[in-house]
Amino acid sequence: MFSIGQLSKRTGVKIPTIRYYEQMGLIDEPERSEGNQRRYTKDGLSRLSFIRHSRDLGFSVEDIRGLLDLSQHPEKPCSDAHNIATQHLQDVQSRIAKLRRLERELKRITKCDAGNVATCAVIETLADHGLCETEH
């Protein structure tokens, strides 16, 4: 049996976040001690690790709900899990693409070596979209 603090240390999920996940229904309400404190089992630990890991990989709480559900049913086909993961991969890839365009633009405008704001490329570019190289 683990206290919420022990669970937190083992998984790296902060205590308020664990309680938040409970409220969101991602993890079951655990048993309580006589004094009403949460007491977790190994099952609770691995479920939370699963969640932590999925969050690290950037899955949304809703995605995780689906993935957790699937993980409870080993006999199901795993195409659903693949769909969730593949969709997420695509999201990640399009975010990367967008950030790379930003990076390019920011690199360009931060090159400016003007002395004051009147002729500064950063300010000038922000004031006038026409000076940009790419769409964003």
Place this chain on the structure above:
Amino acid sequence: MFSIGQLSKRTGVKIPTIRYYEQMGLIDEPERSEGNQRRYTKDGLSRLSFIRHSRDLGFSVEDIRGLLDLSQHPEKPCSDAHNIATQHLQDVQSRIAKLRRLERELKRITKCDAGNVATCAVIETLADHGLCETEH
């Protein structure tokens, strides 16, 4: 003089967002018509364009507050503007780096062609961090 709707169309910023910016103090409270509707000048238009453009480049509202402030003082040195922009560039770059690690991991796990959840790499990897290639 523009109504809020005209301003919205010209800048591409949605009407509630314009009111939100006003509330946040990013734009001045404009004059009002007799019937209490907002009426903007060209100055208001260019200030909002500046904001829109900065948001497109991913600057936070707080950053934009600083940049707007600088843009009002053309005689100031532009090192402050550069600091804001360079810091933001670094943020963008570290976000890209993080997303690329995610992308790599997601690509790896979505390659799995198991038939059901019991042996599915997606689920398995999520359940066990030890199966990952990189830190995240």
Place this chain on the structure above:
DNA sequence: TATAATTCCTCTAGCCACTAGAGCCTCAAG
């Protein structure tokens, strides 16, 4: 000029995934 259609107003609440803090209670070690 009368009316209809469109736009605008304020206000409140919701989104996501947490995080912070107040004020109190429980637990384990010495």
Place this chain on the structure above:
DNA sequence: CTTGAGGCTCTAGTGGCTAGAGGAATTATA
């Protein structure tokens, strides 16, 4: 039995908007 660490619930805040209710003003058409 005391003490200090850790736990409890509850409310509110974060960022950057977005949605909707219920009503008033403006503009276009007849």
